[in-house]
Amino acid sequence: MAINLDNSNIGTRENRLGSITGYVGSVSDITTQSECGTLRGCGRCFSQSSSCLSGCALSQLGGIRDVAVIHHGPSGCSCTATTQYQTTKQVAKKRGVVNNSVYIGTDMDENDTIFGAADKLHDIILEVNRRYKPKAIFVSSSCTSGIIGEDIDSVVEEVRAEVDVPVIAAHCEGFKSRIWATGFDISDHAVVSGIVKPPKEKRNTINFKNFYESARPEIIEMFKNFDLEPVFLYANATVEELEHMSEAAATTCICGVLGNYLGNALEEKYGVPYIRTINQSGIAGFETWLREIGRVTDRSDKIEKYIAEQRAIYIPQIEEVKKELKGLRAVLGMGPGYTFEVSRVLNELGIEVVWALAWHYDKKYENNDVPPTMEYLLKNNIDFEISVSDQQNYEVMNILNRFKPDLYLSRHPGSTVWAIKQGVPALYVADEYMIFGYKHTLEFAKTILNTIRNRSFEQNLAKRVKLPYTDWWYDQDLGEFLQEGKANG
Ligand code: SF4
Incomplete structure (x- = not known):
């Protein structure tokens, strides 16, 4: 799909990539349907709350050093940034740099919602520039400014004449997409269209x-x-x-x-x-x-030389740990990038994936190809049952109760806690580099062993915790349950 950098807004993942948030089936089915274009998502007759795309978009932009993010919305929306602000400072401290980025909400109220707040936004941008002297300013919309049709593009255009750093609009109305990863695209679009300059020389x-x-x-x-x-x-x-x-x-x-x-x-x-x-x-x-x-x-x-050297160090060690992992059964719940990549690694380590939940699924990527992992799994006959579920934890609990796996892996801590309460050992794959390369794959394999060797904590906790789920829910077939909702693909 052609990327249009002349427009400050971009389509949602649902519209651009055919992404879905409801599906039950298998790796081979979803991949084949993605390739031939027949994949349709399911709706739900019941849904737990999920996340807002502005969290992804603005945390990405707010992590850039010494910029200002102005969130044009009510203070409730701007609360999505509180963890981002803290994380940005911690990550900067860890690396030993100072990040002076600021995050400002325009605190839209009832009056602003009725009469508009474009003038207020204009003044806030100028004041932020005067007070903090950022290297770039990102101006984000929210559901509220989106619903009243606030023209943030015109405000940004006007302000550019008065400010000597890039001022860029980021359209973050949460209601427009169920998929929070749309926020990643919004931040990339803002950076490529507003910050990146044409090349002058090639760099290594x-x-x-x-x-x-x-x-x-x-x-x-x-x-x-x-x-x-x-x-x-x-x-x-x-x-x-x-x-x-x-x-x-x-x-x-x-x-x-x-x-x-x-x-x-x-x-x-x-x-x-x-x-x-x-x-x-x-x-x-x-x-x-x-x-x-x-x-x-x-x-x-150079790369082949490096691979040969590293293989000699790590492959024998990984093979040794694999002997102890063979036969374990796992369930995963992660974003679609990680859930299928980690499933691939578990297969490599000899662990059987009995079910994988992906928090959404992209039928195609931006270049119109099926995600590479899906093609890899299909080509290598690695098949297992899956569902697509936008972090609907009650569905995770249904699956865990049905399969009673040795291990649950998730990249979202709120999810692992519930698995542990159900008595299932859980591993929080928090760090994105936890399985990177030979060294971290070896460490990951050892961490799995540590997680499942002593299960007394999970067993004791499960005995003492009363969960809100009834036998009725545990008896539901997830496939049939989801089909009761309307198709939304
Ligand atoms: S932008 Fe919309 S979905 Fe996001 S936090 Fe605000 S009201 Fe909620």
């Missing part, structure tokens, strides 16, 4: 889209072997680094759901190759990813 840099750059030192060291320098995005990135993204040798990301809009936009607009492979988790993922970087940057010899 790799644009590396991630969340919190926890493995930054070791990845910098690894890329030195190939005469390449990663630039981590967006947490702690400077506006100057973002301006030069068009000059990079390639773009890659820790997760296709997070980075595919940025990668495709930079490729389409500036010809920067986007690394479209399965991600770096596990042995097959790491090697496939590295080899593709070698191919597009013409460094295959």
